[in-house]
Amino acid sequence: MKKTAITYGTFDLFHYGHLRLFQRIKEFSDYLIVAVSTDEFNQLKGKKTIIPFENRIEIVKNIRYVDKVIAEESWDQKLNDIKNYNVNFLVMGDDWKGKFDELNNYCEVIYLPRTDGISSSLLKNSLSGFRNLDISSINSALEILQQIRNQLS
Ligand code: CTP
Numbered sequence: 001m002k003k004t005a006i007t008y009g010t011f012d013l014f015h016y017g018h019l020r021l022f023q024r025i026k027e028f029s030d031y032l033i034v035a036v037s038t039d040e041f042n043q044l045k046g047k048k049t050i051i052p053f054e055n056r057i058e059i060v061k062n063i064r065y066v067d068k069v070i071a072e073e074s075w076d077q078k079l080n081d082i083k084n085y086n087v088n089f090l091v092m093g094d095d096w097k098g099k100f101d102e103l104n105n106y107c108e109v110i111y112l113p114r115t116d117g118i119s120s121s122l123l124k125n126s127l128s129g130f131r132n133l134d135i136s137s138i139n140s141a142l143e144i145l146q147q148i149r150n151q152l153s
Contacts, residue, residue: 005029005089006081008072010037012049013123014059017115022065024112025091033085034060035072050124082106 005025011018011034025032036057042049049056053071061069070081078100082090087107090100094111103109 002031003029003088004031004033004086005091006033006035006078006085006087007091008035008037008078009093010042010047010049010120011056011060012047012051012120014051014056014063015118015120015123017118018060019063019065020115021091021093021112022063025089026065029089031067032065033068033070033081033087034066035070035077035081036060037072041073049120050127078103079106 007025022032039053057069060066082103089108089110090103091110091112092100093114095114097111100109
């Protein structure tokens with residue numbers, strides 16, 4: 001019988017950890033539904049994204065492992081989604097371990113290990129690092145690069 005999985009997340013600055021999550025879910029399920037958090041829901045969670053909801057959901061929808069996308073608008077929609085879409089597996093990264101165990105009464109809750117070394121926050125931090133560079137530090141970096149170039153030539 002066809003097995004349906006669902007997963008939830010913001011998926012800002014879509015990265016390899018997100019891709020690996022979908023890939024691994026598709027190893028044990030046939031149909032993957034991804035619920036992408038809306039900008040309003042993120043605001044409620046205290047999360048500010050770089051990429052707006054319409055773009056984030058469009059990106060996720062076009063990943064080949066994903067069969068359907070829906071909006072995640074509240075914490076408590078999971079049970080409805082599980083019932084509406086006849087979900088067999090609710091899958092989350094293990095940063096959520098234990099948080100959704102009560103839903104085991106309705107489907108199998110699985111926490112997969114996160115992929116090491118990458119996250120949207122990490123990407124955001126490196127971007128803001130660049131944004132905060134002032135013109136004089138950019139100039140000194142250019143000067144150092146020029147010196148290296150001179151030494152090499
Ligand atoms: N995820 C993962 N491996 C990563 C990053 C995320 O498996 N390296 C999983 C999370 O566990 C979650 C889903 O991807 O189930 C969506 O996570 P999301 O919060 O959108 O991504 P993060 O990169 O964790 O974002 P942030 O840094 O803002 O928490």
